[in-house]
Amino acid sequence: MNLLMQHNPVATIGHVFLLFLSSIGRLVLFTWNILSEGLRGPFYFRQFGRMIIEIGYYSLPVIGLTTLFTGAALALQSYSGFADFGAESSIPIIVALAITRELGPVMAGLMVAGRIGAAFAAELGTMRVTEQIDALVTLSTNPYKYLLFPRVIAATLMLPCLVFVGDIIGIFGGYAVSVKALGFAPIPYINNTWAFLEFYDVFTGLVKAAVFGFIVALMGCYHGFHSKGGAQGVGAATTNAVVSASILILLANYMLTEMFFSI
Amino acid sequence: MDHRDKSGDDAERSSIVINAVPKIRLTDVHKRFGKKVVLDGVHLDVMPGESLVIIGGSGSGKSVCIKTVLGLIRPDTGTIEIDGQDVTHLNFREREPFLHKCGMLFQGGALFDSLPVWRNITFAVSQRNGHSKQQLKDIAVDKLGAVGLKPEVADLFPAELSGGMAKRVGLARAIATDPEIIFFDEPTTGLDPIMSDVINELIVSCVKKLGSTAVTITHDMSSVRKIASKVAMIYQGKIIWQGPVSAIDNSGNPYVEQFVHGKAEGPIQVEGKRA
Numbered sequence: 001m002n003l004l005m006q007h008n009p010v011a012t013i014g015h016v017f018l019l020f021l022s023s024i025g026r027l028v029l030f031t032w033n034i035l036s037e038g039l040r041g042p043f044y045f046r047q048f049g050r051m052i053i054e055i056g057y058y059s060l061p062v063i064g065l066t067t068l069f070t071g072a073a074l075a076l077q078s079y080s081g082f083a084d085f086g087a088e089s090s091i092p093i094i095v096a097l098a099i100t101r102e103l104g105p106v107m108a109g110l111m112v113a114g115r116i117g118a119a120f121a122a123e124l125g126t127m128r129v130t131e132q133i134d135a136l137v138t139l140s141t142n143p144y145k146y147l148l149f150p151r152v153i154a155a156t157l158m159l160p161c162l163v164f165v166g167d168i169i170g171i172f173g174g175y176a177v178s179v180k181a182l183g184f185a186p187i188p189y190i191n192n193t194w195a196f197l198e199f200y201d202v203f204t205g206l207v208k209a210a211v212f213g214f215i216v217a218l219m220g221c222y223h224g225f226h227s228k229g230g231a232q233g234v235g236a237a238t239t240n241a242v243v244s245a246s247i248l249i250l251l252a253n254y255m256l257t258e259m260f261f262s263i
Numbered sequence: 264m265d266h267r268d269k270s271g272d273d274a275e276r277s278s279i280v281i282n283a284v285p286k287i288r289l290t291d292v293h294k295r296f297g298k299k300v301v302l303d304g305v306h307l308d309v310m311p312g313e314s315l316v317i318i319g320g321s322g323s324g325k326s327v328c329i330k331t332v333l334g335l336i337r338p339d340t341g342t343i344e345i346d347g348q349d350v351t352h353l354n355f356r357e358r359e360p361f362l363h364k365c366g367m368l369f370q371g372g373a374l375f376d377s378l379p380v381w382r383n384i385t386f387a388v389s390q391r392n393g394h395s396k397q398q399l400k401d402i403a404v405d406k407l408g409a410v411g412l413k414p415e416v417a418d419l420f421p422a423e424l425s426g427g428m429a430k431r432v433g434l435a436r437a438i439a440t441d442p443e444i445i446f447f448d449e450p451t452t453g454l455d456p457i458m459s460d461v462i463n464e465l466i467v468s469c470v471k472k473l474g475s476t477a478v479t480i481t482h483d484m485s486s487v488r489k490i491a492s493k494v495a496m497i498y499q500g501k502i503i504w505q506g507p508v509s510a511i512d513n514s515g516n517p518y519v520e521q522f523v524h525g526k527a528e529g530p531i532q533v534e535g536k537r538a
Contacts, residue, residue, distance in 0.1 A: 037355075126376075127375075130371055130373060131369045131370070131371060131373040132373050132374075132375055132376070134330070134335050134369070134373065135367070135369055135373035135374075137333070137334070137335055137355075138333055138335075138362060138366070138367040138446075139362075139386050139387040139390070139436075140359050140362040140363055140387060140390060140391070141386070141387075141390055142355050
């Protein structure tokens with residue numbers, strides 16, 4: 001088989017394609033197991049609460065700072081471009097739309113992928129290689145229900161909350177720079193933002209956030225749960241979790257944008 | 264009269280032993296990982312109340328053997344029975360009643376880092392019954408006492424325990440639900456000789472007190488002599504010898520003799536050994 005692949009590029013491509021398909025199949029089965037086992041109960045509310053705090057509360061500073069500076073930079077960039085055309089008055093709505101529709105969910109998703117996805121993969125990977133997951137099974141506890149389901153649900157629910165707060169902070173970042181550095185009047189800036197921002201803009205951003213939260217938790221759990229080979233394996237699982245979650249977030253973002261905003 | 268009664272009892276007892284259903288039965292179990300054959304047709308019976316020790320070199324398939332019984336690894340072919348019921352292809356939900364009968368001490372303890380010792384010990388108990396926090400703590404302290412640890416240990420986290428203490432806490436967790444079957448995976452590996460003997464003594468006393476069936480895997484011959492009532496040797500995925508512990512020094516099997524006496528020369532070929 002290997003010899004054939006060394007000499008036949010078509011066989012190599014076929015082999016890689018088959019590996020890709022089997023990975024997709026494993027991931028789909030893994031997701032199905034988490035949801036079907038988790039929804040059947042018993043529910044581990046203590047674990048769920050721990051995850052809510054871990055994801056929601058402890059990620060807040062990171063998300064807040066990220067969106068604050070993103071909103072501020074966006075206002076500066078827009079101003080430097082729009083001033084040439086006399087379109088400075090568009091800056092409030094540009095900042096608001098960009099933050100709520102795109103940058104808020106994507107930046108938050110990527111930051112949470114780095115913080116939570118990596119933490120999930122490292123924790124579960126360590127539990128796997130130190131046989132703690134096997135120990136759970138011998139103690140008659142289903143790891144899909146106890147470890148994975150609370151993580152996936154908590155991330156799916158908490159990322160929209162984080163993004164909502166991030167949206168407000170990001171818009172405030174744009175406002176602060178516009179008012180303090182670019183000479184905008186405070187009240188018209190706020191009025192402009194309110195006038196053009198619609199519920200749909202915020203809502204689609206929050207739906208995106210829920211999808212990104214699901215992706216981050218799923219990738220962290222998948223790579224951590226299947227890690228092997230000691231410290232090196234846990235390191236590889238962590239890297240794979242963050243990289244795959246980041247790529248999938250950007251891919252899903254494009255697809256969701258296409259779905260929500262294509263004419 | 265007395266004599267007749269005694270022989271009647273003996274006859275009854277031996278007929279029970281003969282007719283007893285094995286607590287665990289492995290029949291022609293095969294398992295391979297990629298090209299590596301790990302179990303190659305394992306046949307093994309463990310009778311109720313027996314303390315079986317499986318010996319064998321590193322990578323001989325000892326751990327895989329007990330992990331297939333617990334459902335942690337699914338065999339490729341063959342059947343595994345617990346109390347006469349086939350558990351080979353059960354899913355987690357169907358396997359749960361059998362898991363309730365089992366406890367396991369893992370090689371590295373496998374204690375949950377995020378939980379204090381008392382929560383580790385009472386983890387299975389807390390999943391099954393509605394105990395209060397104080398009741399769970401009392402159970403944990405009781406089990407800690409059974410493995411010779413003080414009540415203060417209950418509030419420590421696993422990272423704060425020494426190797427020997429972690430093994431004892433792992434043992435306390437394994438016996439917390441008074442299981443019918445207890446598995447011990449390399450219980451003395453990484454411990455000094457004195458602590459190894461302490462752990463061996465604890466295993467013997469806990470198993471005797473609970474009346475459990477015990478399956479231990481080890482390559483430590485002092486553990487074998489202390490713990491075992493029956494010994495089985497696994498080599499290249501097959502059980503090549505089994506018998507009572509008293510027969511281990513006169514097994515007549517060159518593989519067992521080489522292993523028991525720890526000789527480099529013999530029929531067992533170690534990878535990487537110089538010719």
